[in-house]
Amino acid sequence: MKAGISIVICTYNGSARLPKTLRHIAEQQVRSNVNWELVLVDNASTDNTAALAKEEWSKYNCQAHFKVVHQPVPGLSYAREMGFRTAQYDYIIMCDDDNWLKQDYVEIAFDVMQQHPNCAVLGGMGIFVYETTPPSWLAAYSLYAGGPQAPTSGKVATNRLYGAGSILRKSAYYAVYKAGFRSILADRMAAQLTSGGDHELCYGLALAGYEIRYDERLQFEHFITTDRLNWQYYQRYIRESAGCFEVLEPYKILLETNSPSRITFYRKLSRSFFYHVKKYVPLWWRYQFINKKSEEGKITKVQCIILKTRIKSFFTGFKALQENFNHVVALRKKLRKEGPVKKKTNTFVAA
Numbered sequence: 001m002k003a004g005i006s007i008v009i010c011t012y013n014g015s016a017r018l019p020k021t022l023r024h025i026a027e028q029q030v031r032s033n034v035n036w037e038l039v040l041v042d043n044a045s046t047d048n049t050a051a052l053a054k055e056e057w058s059k060y061n062c063q064a065h066f067k068v069v070h071q072p073v074p075g076l077s078y079a080r081e082m083g084f085r086t087a088q089y090d091y092i093i094m095c096d097d098d099n100w101l102k103q104d105y106v107e108i109a110f111d112v113m114q115q116h117p118n119c120a121v122l123g124g125m126g127i128f129v130y131e132t133t134p135p136s137w138l139a140a141y142s143l144y145a146g147g148p149q150a151p152t153s154g155k156v157a158t159n160r161l162y163g164a165g166s167i168l169r170k171s172a173y174y175a176v177y178k179a180g181f182r183s184i185l186a187d188r189m190a191a192q193l194t195s196g197g198d199h200e201l202c203y204g205l206a207l208a209g210y211e212i213r214y215d216e217r218l219q220f221e222h223f224i225t226t227d228r229l230n231w232q233y234y235q236r237y238i239r240e241s242a243g244c245f246e247v248l249e250p251y252k253i254l255l256e257t258n259s260p261s262r263i264t265f266y267r268k269l270s271r272s273f274f275y276h277v278k279k280y281v282p283l284w285w286r287y288q289f290i291n292k293k294s295e296e297g298k299i300t301k302v303q304c305i306i307l308k309t310r311i312k313s314f315f316t317g318f319k320a321l322q323e324n325f326n327h328v329v330a331l332r333k334k335l336r337k338e339g340p341v342k343k344k345t346n347t348f349v350a351a
Contacts, residue, residue, distance in 0.1 A: 001171045003114065004035030004089030005106050007064075010071075010079035012043045014097035015052045017223070022053065024100040026060035034110050037065040039086050043079035044072050076163075077183045077197040084170060092168045094198075096145075099126070099165050100221040108217050109167045118340050120172035120210035121202050123149045123161035124218025131226045137298040138229060143237060143306075146222045150214040159206035159255050163198030165220045169210075172339075173201075176208045179334045184247050184324070196244025203251035207332045208339025235305065242309045246317030250325035260329040269321065273314045280307040 007025060011018065022038075030036055038057075042050045050068050057066050071082040084092060091113045095101060105124070112122055126146035128134075145162035181204040185197040202212050227233060253268045254260070287300045314321075 001090040002035065002088060003091070003110075004037070005030075005091050005093060005110050005167075006083075006087030006089040006170075007036070007038045007093045007095050007101075007106070008041065008080065008083035008087060009038070009095050009097055010041045010043055010076055010083060011045065011049055011053075011097040012074070012079075013045045013047045013049060015045075015047045015049050017097045017225075018049065018053050019056050020223070021095070021097050021100060022056050023060070024102075025064075025095070026057070026062040027103055028062075028064075028101065028106045029103045030064075030106045034107060035089060036106055036110075037067070037088060039083050040066070040068045041079045041083045041086075042068060042070045043076070044074045077185065080197075084168070084173060087170060090170045092170055094163050094166050094168060095220075096164045096222075098223040098225070100129075100223065101165070102219045102221075105165075105218060105220060108215065112213070112215050112218075113167060113169065116211065116213060118209075118211045119213045120169045120205040120208075121161055121212050122167040122218070123156070123212075123214045124165045124167075124220060125149065125216055126162070126164055126220055126222040129221045129223050130229065131224065132229065134224070134229050135231075135298070136295045137302045138234065143234075143241075144222065144224060144228070148214075148216065153215045153217070154213060156212045156214050159212045160199040160202045161212060161214065163201075164222060165218065166198065167218075168201075172205055172208075172210050175339060176204055176335050179208070179337060179339075180331060181208075181335060185244055196241065196248055199244070199248050200251065203248065203255065204331070204335065205339075206255055207251070207328070208335035210339055234302075238306060238309055242313055243317075245310065245313045246320040247324055249321060250328045253325070254328050254332060260332075262325070265325050269314070273311070276307055276310050276314075280304065280311060283307065 009021065025038055040053050050070070053068060067086065069082055069086050071079045080094065091110060093109055109122065113119060125148055128146045145164035149161050150156045183197050183200055185200050206212055253265055257264050257268060283300055283304050287297070287304055290297050290300065
């Protein structure tokens with residue numbers, strides 16, 4: 001697979017967001033010995049996204065090859081898969097249509113991936129740029145992709161990164177795909193707010209023995225539009241994203257314990273449940289006696305909603321949690337045969 005950078009933008013009705021995103025890409029400062037390109041995936045858009053993108057890109061004297069492809073099936077994971085297939089280089093920057101990459105993004109991404117051949121996903125730091133001043137509760141407790149992803153640059157202990165701005169090693173992705181990995185989570189679908197596909201991909205690659213890394217030098221601005229700053233949208237985001245828990249938690253537990261034991265799984269699940277309950281109860285109690293309209297009241301309400309949604313998921317998704325744990329255990333055995341760890345570590349630690 002050719003060394004180089006492919007920037008893949010997946011967009012749904014992104015005509016209003018794309019111009020500034022494309023300008024930041026066209027202004028990348030890239031060494032002449034680094035091959036790079038831009039692939040835009042139009043994911044079932046109903047506006048003039050494709051035509052506008054072509055017209056916008058033609059304004060710049062950028063030497064990077066530009067291509068637009070169409071994915072008629074709604075869903076960010078489906079769009080990314082098409083982008084991966086279209087990309088001609090091994091390192092793929094997953095750039096959202098509201099991500100404004102700093103001018104050295106491509107160069108730094110290329111260099112870090114070259115220096116760490118066992119790294120399958122590399123993440124950067126999103127810096128929020130709001131269209132209008134955000135509510136205090138959102139600034140204090142944002143669920144959107146932004147901020148540091150680890151205490152320092154290097155290997156990420158949690159084995160997960162947000163997808164925005166992350167760099168994927170295409171050869172690693174297809175190695176685990178060949179071994180049987182398929183994303184259960186379709187991620188964002190048109191106007192729906194489902195999510196979690198980026199974490200699932202990281203977990204799948206980590207199960208195969210690849211590294212998930214973070215580099216604080218990789219910086220981009222994440223533009224948050226006004227329509228994503230209201231209370232109704234935020235509540236819907238929490239509710240529609242809750243379904244990813246039953247898929248991601250089994251991955252998380254297996255990676256933490258390195259054990260296929262159901263006893264270990266139930267023990268970790270129980271601890272997680274009581275941890276969330278212990279956080280929720282005092283918050284809920286405090287919320288009863290504070291000014292609901294104050295800054296503290298709004299922030300506390302957000303925290304209570306998130307914790308209550310998670311606690312509910314332990315009950316509503318219990319059967320799915322068990323089924324997905326069996327799936328992840330079986331998947332790990334297959335993945336280790338294709339990943340960098342190979343057969344010499346294709347064993348489990350007993351519970």
